[in-house]
Amino acid sequence: MREYKEYKFLLIYYFLNIGLIVAFSDNIGTNIRLRMASVICLFILYFISLQINKQSKLNEVWESLIILIRSNDLNPDPRAQKYINFYQKVGIEYIFLGWDRDNKAIPQINHFFFNISASYGLRYRNIVKKILWFGFVIIYLICNRTKYDKVHACDLDTALPTYVASLITKKKFIFDVFDWMGNKQSKGILNKAIYAVERYVAKRAEYIIVCEEERKSQIEIDREGILVMPNIPNQKHEEDTHFANKIVNLKQNYRITLSYVGVFDAHRGIEDFLEVVAQNPDVLLNIAGFGMLNSLVEEYSSKY
Numbered sequence: 001m002r003e004y005k006e007y008k009f010l011l012i013y014y015f016l017n018i019g020l021i022v023a024f025s026d027n028i029g030t031n032i033r034l035r036m037a038s039v040i041c042l043f044i045l046y047f048i049s050l051q052i053n054k055q056s057k058l059n060e061v062w063e064s065l066i067i068l069i070r071s072n073d074l075n076p077d078p079r080a081q082k083y084i085n086f087y088q089k090v091g092i093e094y095i096f097l098g099w100d101r102d103n104k105a106i107p108q109i110n111h112f113f114f115n116i117s118a119s120y121g122l123r124y125r126n127i128v129k130k131i132l133w134f135g136f137v138i139i140y141l142i143c144n145r146t147k148y149d150k151v152h153a154c155d156l157d158t159a160l161p162t163y164v165a166s167l168i169t170k171k172k173f174i175f176d177v178f179d180w181m182g183n184k185q186s187k188g189i190l191n192k193a194i195y196a197v198e199r200y201v202a203k204r205a206e207y208i209i210v211c212e213e214e215r216k217s218q219i220e221i222d223r224e225g226i227l228v229m230p231n232i233p234n235q236k237h238e239e240d241t242h243f244a245n246k247i248v249n250l251k252q253n254y255r256i257t258l259s260y261v262g263v264f265d266a267h268r269g270i271e272d273f274l275e276v277v278a279q280n281p282d283v284l285l286n287i288a289g290f291g292m293l294n295s296l297v298e299e300y301s302s303k304y
Contacts, residue, residue, distance in 0.1 A: 072098060134160065142165050150171060151166075152174045155181070206225065255282040263289055264294055
């Protein structure tokens with residue numbers, strides 16, 4: 001029965017992909033559209049075979065557990081990893097559902113990945129792949145609804161498909177705000193729609209988690225069940241004394257020391273931040289993270 005359900009999940013996902021391809025090909029000639037669909041079919045069949053192979057390596061799924069969903073591969077993701085460390089420490093059974101964007105995910109028994117390559121920070125240029133990711137999450141949660149109790153969704157790109165699935169599964173979910181996308185002052189119909197959808201989904205979560213008290217005013221939601229989970233490192237991690245001493249020594253040569261830790265997204269003002277620091281030789285910037293601006297950050301680091 002378990003194998004049948006896995007194949008059923010993959011077949012449903014296969015037909016969803018084909019439907020999306022046809023839907024986005026209305027303006028193409030019929031023959032070309034059919035040829036494109038045939039090529040895509042072969043690609044998706046290969047993708048499905050990989051998923052079946054990975055699924056066959058999973059242990060028997062527990063009757064009750066938490067599904068933690070994040071649209072990356074945890075490599076690295078300290079906040080999400082902190083939750084997993086907690087689950088393991090107290091004996092909570094869980095499955096991690098993630099997106100292996102660059103084929104660098106570390107294989108683990110209870111980690112299941114969406115294997116379509118994609119870059120970070122492309123926003124609307126990633127829309128088709130985002131739709132496929134949404135479909136993947138929705139169908140997985142629906143087809144496995146008897147195997148879990150609750151979903152821990154990180155950010156809107158996992159909370160939205162989780163909410164859609166919950167309309168059928170009736171499962172409760174947690175909306176964990178790693179990065180709040182919406183902004184009431186944003187211009188443009190699409191930005192306003194994102195703001196409205198994000199608040200709508202958050203209001204329907206059992207709990208909302210933010211990283212600090214000040215974020216409560218950012219999300220502009222007045223309700224019970226908003227929890228604060230600070231972004232602090234695990235105190236049991238061993239300190240890298242060599243690296244710490246290097247920073248201390250560097251700070252002595254600068255008047256101001258700044259730090260940034262997070263995603264290198266093109267819409268966070270990082271480019272301007274780097275340029276300002278570069279023009280002020282008495283300012284030291286310690287920066288750590290990943291994203292589409294990796295090469296730019298490395299370029300500034302090597303020059304300045």
